[in-house]
Amino acid sequence: MSDAGSNRVRGTLMHLVVHAALVALALVALTPFFWLICTSFKRQEDVFTSAFLPWDNLGALTVDNYRRLLVETPFARWLVNSLFLASAQTVFVVTLSSLGGFALAKYRFAGKRPLMLLMLGTLVLPYAVLLPSSWELMYHFGWLDSYLAILVPGMVSVFGMFLFRQSMLTVPDELLHAGRVDGCSEVRLWWEIALPIVRPMVGAFTLLSFLGNWSSLLWPQLVLQDESKFTLPIGLSNMIGLPQFETNYGVLMAGTLLSVVPVIVLFFVLQRDFIAGLASGAVKG
């Protein structure tokens, strides 16, 4: 009796310890977000005096940082550029990868094996090794300082092809066959049967592509020169180096916050699909 009792006490204790640890770790993860929001609404002088908010003087909070960001820098322009580039590139790469992955998983065609081997060979190549030659290629195409240099090469994702091939394998052949008997064209099989089944993967890959493009700095910085074409990462990372913003924490944090929000919004739209897709890829891959 007392043995079972002490077991129960130990169980409850363990339960509490686990939850306390989780809450503490979640605070470590989330506090920087809270601090980011606070700092973006603070006056410059309050940044140094209070860690989060100037509690005794909340009237000092201001949206001036946002005003300066939008008036004194081309931030709004960069935001629009980034939204356009990341959305367009994501739509292209998800479409091409899911079509290609569908073909790799569900069709037999000439050259499939060599293609897969070539793709596999490039899968672990670091992107950096392609930088010199890709830049040279853009130069010869006359695509430097053009969005084509970002959008067109960005349509290729070997990783995406393999992810979609892997998940398209789970689409039952009988379903496709039934579709054909009903007079579905092959494109409709992809759109109306295969894609809905691999929806979690579509969600996961959409988010990963968008996030990757949204925050990429190296390649856009290499190929874009005109400040009006800049993306958020280029613009914001340049701001750190400018004397008028270098120590202006409020403006920098307002810019960072506005740069993070679109991805969070997309995550909430896709979140159910996202976790399931990511997990299925990991366990099978």
Next chain:
Amino acid sequence: MTAAANAAVAPAPARGRGNRSLWALQARGAPYLFVGPFVALFLVFTLWPVARSLALSFYRSAGPRAGEFVGLLNYQFLVTDVQFHLAVLNTLLYTVLYLALFIPLSLGLAVLLNSRRVRFRNVFRFAFFSTHLVGQVFVAVMFYLLLAPRHGLVNRAIGTALPWVGSEIYWRADPRLAMPAMVLASLWINVGYGMIYFLAALQNVDRELYEAAQVDGAGRWARFAHVTLPGIRPVLVFVLLVGTIGALQLFELPYVFFDPPAGPGMRALTIVMYLYQQGFETGNIGYAAAIGWVLVLFIFGISMAQLKVSGATEDL
């Protein structure tokens, strides 16, 4: 249901002879149509640049037009290039430090979250994962302030918790702290992401194995070592590999965080950053290509070694 019923009543829409052969053509042509765009782009924007970059590594160049074949000279020069050695050492130091913390932290987090009767699991999962949604560049800007001496939140916290250390920690100026600062920022970005993979793997481990081990008198640690670890091994190897490959390519975080980007005493100079500087600031893209191929060798070598040591080659 109604579609199936309709199909039973009127099987396959009526078509003429010409239409039928067109129909057969779209069925046979479909896979080529589906992979065609990818293959074309893959050839031009991946395979050609791979071949071209290998060729470039045997040239000395200044700008995109000039070029002089120099054979293995670029590679020979790399062997004696002190800055490159520093970049390699910095990158390896970062990779080892980062992985030594990243794997246990994300696995530990997953184990905690996987324990039975944890409430609000989805809320925690989202909280831990949310940091991954902030791209590296934006994290670098955030940590630029979080790690500011005296006023930065992290330094304030350290100053409060460890008064003898104080809050005057110069993460951006002290050469010894350059890579630790990068490790800190990377962990904040990635631990929750790694956790998602481990959590999925843990949920796939057979519960009966735990019960059997418990009956055999295995304690908590024994169960972890003999049931959990073998059960999640494929995912562990996967996360380790992807983590290593990513860490060896560190660039954007230090590039934005430090000024100059190589950091104090060049302790934040990474391999990819050196490639970038040589290729696009100095203008020798042949030398940059050679650096890229040495990085490829590192990645291949280290990945192969990891696969071999973990005995995962049998699974692949």
